[in-house]
Amino acid sequence: MEPPVSLSIKIADRTARVGVIGLGYVGLPLAVTIARAGFPVTGFDVDDSKAERLSAGESYIEAVTDADLAEVAARFNASTDFAGLSEMDIVVICVPTPLTRQREPDLSFVENTARTIAAHMTPGTLVALESTTWPGTTREVLIPILETSGLKNGVDFYAGFSPEREDPGNATYRTQTIPKIVAGDGQEAGDLMEAFYAAVIETVVRVPDTGTAEAVKITENIFRAVNIALVNELKLIYEPMGIDVWDVIAGAATKPFGYMPFYPGPGLGGHCIPIDPFYLTWRARAFDVPTRFIELAGEINTAMPRHVVDRLREVLDRATGKGVSHAKILLVGVAYKKNVSDMRESPAMRLMQLLEEAGAEVVFLDPHVPELPVMREYGQFHARRAIAPQDIAGAGVDAVLIATDHDAIDYGALLALGCPVVDTRNAIASRDLPMDRVTKA
Template sequence: MTSPLASDFLARIENRQAVIGIIGLGYVGLPLAIAIGRANFRVVGFDIDSRRVEALNRGDGLIKHIPNQPIADAIAAGRFEATADFTRLSEPDAILICVPTPLTRQREPDMSFVLKSTASVAATLRRGQLVILESSTWPGTTEELMKPMLEGGGLRSGEDFFLAFSPEREDPGNPVYGTQNIPKVVGGDGADALALAARLYDAFVSQTVPVSSPAAAEAVKLTENIFRSVNIALVNELKVIFEAMGIDVWEIIDAAKTKPFGYMPFYPGPGLGGHCIPIDPFYLTWKAREFDVTTRFIELAGQINTAMPRYVVDRLAEALDRRFRRGLNGARILILGVAYKKNVDDTRESASFKLIEILEERGAVADFHDPHVAVIPATREHAALAGRRSVSLTGENLVGYDAVLIATDHDGLDYAMVARDARLILDTRNACAKAGADMTKVVKA
């Protein structure tokens, strides 16, 4: 440590006297709060949603795949509390910002949540605090956007306070990898900021991976998600090609992944979902324009992936015409799954919402069943769908639909019953085949 301020902060980390603040108590911030609390730090969580704050202080995280017991344990031990009072941001020694970074309708970065959070921190910033952004964003955000705001009151980064970026790597519902055993990439604004941020994360994660700057850490996160986006786009395009040839893309992938080197399996679907993969690549394409650099490969992948919901609906229309000599207009369709991935209640950027909208544009009646999502929540992009309720998945209900469209392959669903009682199934996840169900009425897409 090169300064007494940094040395004092390090000591507070080592003896667990440091108080950690987390802004945003959702899919990223809440697991982080639990992990930090387990490492015997006191955590103060900040959220603008007073309903969430009240629920958390009762021990209810409101997220199905995150158990409530660790929250209740942390509260009972005096290691966690939630608040909507952002004037208390002067209390924590370290502040971790875990807020959404969505896209606008023009597919440009919407930094409003980061800006508001940074403004709240700046209003109470005191000497010795460590501020870390975890939200996925374009390279340069921490130093170009946040740093000037935080220094607006006269304090200087690296001298009076410390600033870093460490990208979240949460995978909701992953039974193997969680906050504590996923390595943390860290980039600091100066050597002290890097050392302090890395030491803080060392206290509750398995490994920290220091990089040269916040911009480098921001670029790591985008690289990870662009890698997935591009490879998913590739396999989605292969699906379209192979289906035209009468070849099952799922069979091809299963055979190809037996090669022990030079190949990694990715799987097709009805479109991208989740907060990261459909969004993060466009943060880099936007920033690249500043440097007169085109991002054709990334944008092409985005075009392929965003075209998948319409391709799936076209395949469903073809299947209805071939089986029943009827079109989508007036057809009753049941969507299986509105969560963006299996076994969670996370509906962010779910392709199922787009599928419902396209189906209804074409005159169909679209219902859904999801064992993890009882009611579609309010969203900016699909406001008209808010409040719709999951219908029961029974044989009696199934016979009332012209087709079932499997969009999310949740475990625990009775795919054999669906294959038996549905009139037609369009399966975008190969769920019926994996379950060993009768494939007579199944069309893959």
């Protein structure tokens, strides 16, 4: 009987079978990229509708087109049958890592996925975790669960961590061109991780161990969260001084060294920045290390939606005298960032909630989100539909609140409504439109 072909050889000749678990904003682009590199790929997901749509050649996220799926159709298939993991040589985990209601890490998706892999894993498998998490998760959580299979880490299977770095809507960098951090638990696992991702991604950066790789991703997002909190606080400081923080940032950004521009907004959104810092603060408590700076940034960013509603209240009182409780508000942009449909942790939903709790009637306009999806924290808004652009003139709104500055929005039409506009994104000024009815917030 011939000995089995080693995984390193299978990676080199592109015969390694790859399973990607979780076909969302991270997993699906990665699966397509791996298939495009020549590997046979099976995408696994618990959602039957995703598998059905992908099998029909239909994508449900903007980062992957139907044409992309057609290009890799011979090498990619989607399944909800996790028994198929037994046929995989490499398994990549791309499942959510949210927070609990107590703002503590929720690793249930990772843990349940690891148990499923353990039930089907065969000797020689490489398991790569991509889900953002606290430093130590691969070694302390993932590997012990995988070893319940009876297989031994570093001998019968290999484990590594490579953090996802997806940026929805980024036209410059996509999965294949974003430099990839990789690490393995042990030398051989690290070599396999490096070989596999180097066959798929243009630039691979190997770091010493999985804890370092986990810390890299956490650090990237804390850096952004803290700096956004800083400019949000500067906005609050400069407002009563009559200074426009957007003009300040534009001026500071002309310095060619020692400064990097960040921009204020109505709060934090997306799958990373509002969540990841709390993974590190939770982990740090186990080592009795305070994280005052990170926690303060979280407090500032979390408070921004209330500040925006307060500014809107002031504007309505001054302009109409009716206040928020009797007003009809047009909320412009509900996705968490411009030019995408991604609703994860969108601050616009918190704005909608606060306004309706205050008695306002809220309608929304978003060319990328025709209908609000199911959201864990905002179930009451599910299936609410966007107002059509041609209908806003007759909607009878008392104020416009710009939460997300999509390029496809006609801002001139918003100004033509003749009502006050509260702009949290500098959308009106950046387009050189009249500012006489606009208040920045």
